[in-house]
Amino acid sequence: MRTTNDLRCFCPEKPLLATYGIDEDRQLYIHVRIWKQNRIFGEMIVKSGIVKIHCRCCLRWHTVVMREASANLRPIDPPKELNEER
Numbered sequence: 001m002r003t004t005n006d007l008r009c010f011c012p013e014k015p016l017l018a019t020y021g022i023d024e025d026r027q028l029y030i031h032v033r034i035w036k037q038n039r040i041f042g043e044m045i046v047k048s049g050i051v052k053i054h055c056r057c058c059l060r061w062h063t064v065v066m067r068e069a070s071a072n073l074r075p076i077d078p079p080k081e082l083n084e085e086r
Contacts, residue, residue: 011058018053020064028066 003021007030008014018032027047034042051064 007053007062007064009055009058009060009062011055011060013057015055015057017055017062018051023047028068030064030066 002023004019005021006016007018007020008016018030020028020030023029030046030051032042032044032046032053033040046066048066051066053062053064054060055062
C-alpha cells in the first residue's frame with residue numbers, strides 16, 4: 001500500500017511542489033517531478049534526510065525534515081503566522 005499526498009506552497013497560487021507519502025516498505029518519501037512542454041525533464045525520489053524545495057511563484061524555500069513514518073500520515077496546515085499577509 002502506497003499513500004500519496006500533495007505538498008503545496010502556502011502562497012496565493014498554491015503550486016504543487018512535490019508529492020509525499022509512505023511507500024510499500026513503510027518508508028517516508030518525497031517525489032519531485034520537473035515538467036517542460038509535456039516532457040519530464042527531471043525526477044527524484046528522496047527517502048531520508050532534509051529536503052529544500054523552492055517555490056516558483058513566491059520564491060520561498062521550504063525545508064522538509066524527513067523522520068520516521070507514521071501510520072496516520074496526512075497533510076498538515078502551515079502555522080497561522082505563515083498564512084498572514086506580509
